[in-house]
Amino acid sequence: MSFLELTNVSVGYGPTNNRTEVLSAVNLAVEENEFVAIIGFSGSGKSTLINLLAGLQFPDTGEVRMGGKVVAEPGPERGIVFQNYSLLPWLSVAENIDLAVKSVFPALSKAERKAHVDRYIAKVNLSPAREKKPSELSGGMRQRVSLARTLSMQPEVLLLDEPLSALDALTRANLQDEITRIWEQDKRTVVLITNDVDEALLLADRVIPLTMGPQATLATSFDVTLDRPRDRTALNHDPKFKQLKAEITNYLLGLNREAKALRVDQQFEMPKVLPADFSTGRRLPPRAVQHQATIDANAVHDSADKNNSHAA
Numbered sequence: 001m002s003f004l005e006l007t008n009v010s011v012g013y014g015p016t017n018n019r020t021e022v023l024s025a026v027n028l029a030v031e032e033n034e035f036v037a038i039i040g041f042s043g044s045g046k047s048t049l050i051n052l053l054a055g056l057q058f059p060d061t062g063e064v065r066m067g068g069k070v071v072a073e074p075g076p077e078r079g080i081v082f083q084n085y086s087l088l089p090w091l092s093v094a095e096n097i098d099l100a101v102k103s104v105f106p107a108l109s110k111a112e113r114k115a116h117v118d119r120y121i122a123k124v125n126l127s128p129a130r131e132k133k134p135s136e137l138s139g140g141m142r143q144r145v146s147l148a149r150t151l152s153m154q155p156e157v158l159l160l161d162e163p164l165s166a167l168d169a170l171t172r173a174n175l176q177d178e179i180t181r182i183w184e185q186d187k188r189t190v191v192l193i194t195n196d197v198d199e200a201l202l203l204a205d206r207v208i209p210l211t212m213g214p215q216a217t218l219a220t221s222f223d224v225t226l227d228r229p230r231d232r233t234a235l236n237h238d239p240k241f242k243q244l245k246a247e248i249t250n251y252l253l254g255l256n257r258e259a260k261a262l263r264v265d266q267q268f269e270m271p272k273v274l275p276a277d278f279s280t281g282r283r284l285p286p287r288a289v290q291h292q293a294t295i296d297a298n299a300v301h302d303s304a305d306k307n308n309s310h311a312a
């Protein structure tokens, strides 16, 4: 039995008579302290998968288990960091984190709590910003607060739902390094959702592609047998890294091609719809539509000319 398990999980959205199965027969086994990256295209069902692991959503069929127990609700042992920072805007960095610490460790004294909060603020290098409100922070700093808040609850499993995808490349690289450093210090089980092959290879022990939806499922995983600590610059010259990157990228491109071919097969004819003239409620004949379009286009040109002459 693995630490975190999804067994034959399927889940969909919509009413029973018109349900779209987003995930189908998903199986996943994550070992304790393992770092797994799930990689997939937009809309394939990655967030749905992480919500199932977090206990924020439940499968239609199959089971999600952690430590052998069925996941029946969200809990502090599974900490989640979302793409949007979800911080309370009226609270400072320290207060945002303190709120989480208070809920998980109610027995701590005020002084103990302050020390705990400060330790996690320091872990993400934000001590100088302790008293700042989220609106005074950059995107990267907000995401650091989010990470510190989740880590401060000392979850057994860290669920990272594309936490870096909204950040610029430099900030993203910095935070990747911090996640690695924290993971190497604290060793815990991590499931990272990402759409970036380099990021997955830099951070994870295993990369698992999610096939395209609907009815997406997890494919066979790629073991990342690259030595740690990993250096992003050195990795670019590492033949093993290059090979893994090529294999995963080609696999994902193959999925994309298959999905496109499927969409061509499923082409259907659009109904011929004529626009109505709303002043009379009558359908416009095709010729009138063409004529109207010419008039509209001329009007646009005229008004653009006028605007340009104003600007001149």
Ligand SMILES: Nc1ncnc2c1ncn2[C@@H]1O[C@H](COP(=O)(O)OP(=O)(O)OP(=O)(O)O)[C@@H](O)[C@H]1O
Residues within 6 Å of the ligand: 013, 014, 022, 040, 041, 042, 043, 044, 045, 046, 047, 048, 049, 213
């Ligand atoms: N609450 C919902 N109701 C109906 N459909 C939903 C709901 N949540 C997600 N979906 C649909 O399920 C599919 C998978 O969504 P999900 O957010 O899990 O994908 P994703 O891979 O995380 O996407 P992205 O990378 O764009 O965030 C999408 O087609 C989405 O439109």
